[in-house]
Amino acid sequence: MKRKHIVLLSVALVVVIGAGGYAAMDRYMGNQVEVESVMEVLEEPAPSGQTNADETGGSTAALSAEQLNGNWAIAEGSKVYWSVTTSRETVNFVNEAVTGSWTVDVNDAAGMTGEGVVDMTALDSGNSQRDGHVKEREDLLAVGEFPEATFQAASISPLPAEWTEGTAVPVEIAGTLTVKGIGKDVTFASNAMYKDGQLLLSGTTKVTFADFGMTSPHTVVLETENELSVQLELILNKA
DSSP states (O other): OHHHHHHHHHHHHHHHHHHHHHHHHHHHHSOOOOOOOTTOOOOOOOOTTOOOHHHHTTTOOEEOHHHHOEEEEEOTTOEEEEEEEESSOEEEEEEOOEEEEEEEOTTOGGGOEEEEEEEGGGOBOSOHHHHHHHHHOTTTTOTTTOOEEEEEEEEEOOOOSSEETTOOEEEEEEEEEEETTEEEEEEEEEEEEEETTEEEEEEEEEEETGGGTOOOOOOSSOOEEEEEEEEEEEEEEEO
16 A cells, blocks of 8 residues: 555656656746737727727818828837747747937838837846747847847838828838848738827738748757748837
């Protein structure tokens, strides 16, 4: 009987240790960050007998060129996501240390400009050990030498002369994304929206680790694809 109890205890310990090991591995390798789009605006249901502003046209007013044209600065709440697909799942890194501007001209697309700077030392996947690994390795970001990533727009597709508030407008932004001092021509397929006095911009592009002289990280139990997604979720205030 005593031997049976020892065997059962040993089995229980193996199960507990195994579960703990899996949980630790999941925390280290799994995704801890959910992508949040600036376009997703939660609306409170209207009280009985009333209608939402969208239904009455309260937030769907036409916007003039005068309201839209000008310099817009990236504001607090803006985020850039870097997403990597592994053999287990997609792992997201978020960066909220974003600055830059967008000069809008709905009358002349050639007059529009845009630029942004991301502090790569602030990259966060929800796991500090993994973040340190990605940021410090020489064959990855090497933020000690290259603390910033930048984007400089070369062209921005024409925008409608008039927008409707709260409605997304498609826009393509082509330019150079520079990481680790290496520039790569990319195009962000995007949507822009004017809402409550702010411009919202949501856009994505695809690049590879190799584009910037990096190697895709691999471990004994995890493989990482070479391609990664860069997603802009920006809030801009008129300067």
